[in-house]
Amino acid sequence: MDGLLEDILNVFSSPLLIFIFVVAALALSLVAIVFLIVFTKKVSSLVSSISSQPPQPAPTQKTAKPSVSVSRPSTEVVKVVGGLGSLEEVSSVLNVNSIFLFNLAGMSIESYNVKEEDKLAASLADLVTTLRKNGFPTDVISIRDGIQGFILAVTKVGEMEVYALLITGVDVSVDVDEAREMLREYVQSLIKGGGA
Numbered sequence: 001m002d003g004l005l006e007d008i009l010n011v012f013s014s015p016l017l018i019f020i021f022v023v024a025a026l027a028l029s030l031v032a033i034v035f036l037i038v039f040t041k042k043v044s045s046l047v048s049s050i051s052s053q054p055p056q057p058a059p060t061q062k063t064a065k066p067s068v069s070v071s072r073p074s075t076e077v078v079k080v081v082g083g084l085g086s087l088e089e090v091s092s093v094l095n096v097n098s099i100f101l102f103n104l105a106g107m108s109i110e111s112y113n114v115k116e117e118d119k120l121a122a123s124l125a126d127l128v129t130t131l132r133k134n135g136f137p138t139d140v141i142s143i144r145d146g147i148q149g150f151i152l153a154v155t156k157v158g159e160m161e162v163y164a165l166l167i168t169g170v171d172v173s174v175d176v177d178e179a180r181e182m183l184r185e186y187v188q189s190l191i192k193g194g195g196a
Contacts, residue, residue, distance in 0.1 A: 036130065036134075039126070039127065039130065042123060043124065043127050043143075044143065044145050086112070087099045087101070087111065087112035087186070088112050090112075090182055090183065090186055091112050091113070093182065094166070094174060094178070094179050094182065095168070095172055096166045096167060096172070096174060096179075097167045097168055097169065098111070098112060098166070099111065099112045099114075099164060099165070099166055099167075099183075100112075100114045100117065100120060100121075100124075100164065100165040100167075101154070101162060101164050101183070101187065102120070102124055102125060102162075102163055102164075102165070103125070103160045103163070104125050104128060104129060104160075104161045104163065105125065105160070106122035106124075106125035106126070107121055107125075108120070109162065109187075110190070120165070124165060125163075127141075128163060138151075138153060139152075139153050140152055140153070140176050144170065146170070147167055147168070147169065148168045148169065148172065148174075149165060149166060149167045150164075150166045150174060150176060151164070151165050152164045152176060152180050153180075154180055154184055154187060155183075155184045155187055155188070157187065157191065162187055164180075164183050166179060
C-alpha cells in the first residue's frame with residue numbers, strides 16, 4: 001500500500017507534470033482574457049448601434065392634475081414628485097438618449113429609443129454576469145466609445161435583479177445616483193400599476 005502511495009506522489013511531484021499543469025493554467029487564462037475582450041467588443045458594437053439622437057421631449061397635455069412636477073432644491077438634484085408615466089419622461093428628465101431596462105436572465109423589461117432589445121438584453125446580462133463571476137463590481141459600469149453609456153444596478157424585485165442601460169452623448173453628464181433612484185421609482189410604479 002505504501003508503494004502505491006509513493007508512486008502516486010512521485011507522479012504528481014514530477015517536474016514535467018507540474019510544468020504541464022502550469023502551461024495548461026496559463027493557456028486557460030489567456031483563452032478567458034481573449035473571450036472577455038471579444039465579448040466586450042461585441043457588447044460595445046451593440047451599444048454603439050443604438051441611435052444617438054437626442055430624445056424628443058414628451059408632448060405635454062393640459063390636464064387638471066399634472067402627473068409630473070419637477071422642482072430643483074438648493075442641492076441641484078432633480079426631484080420628481082408624482083411619479084413618471086414612461087421611460088420617455090425619465091429620459092427627458094435625465095437628459096439621456098436611450099434607456100433600456102433588463103434583468104440578469106437576459107430578458108428585456110422595457111426600453112425607450114433602443115433597437116434589437118432581445119439581443120441587447122442577452123448580451124448585457126452575459127456581460128454583467130461574467131464580470132460579477134470574475135470579481136468585478138457591477139453596481140455601475142461605464143462605457144465610452146463615441147457615445148457614453150452606463151449600466152446600472154437599479155433594484156431587486158423578488159429574485160430578479162433589474163439593470164438599466166443609459167445612453168447619452170459624450171459631453172452629457174449624468175448623475176448616476178439620481179438616475180438609479182428615478183428608475184427604481186419607475187420600476188416600482190410598473191409593479192404597483194400591474195405593468196401599465
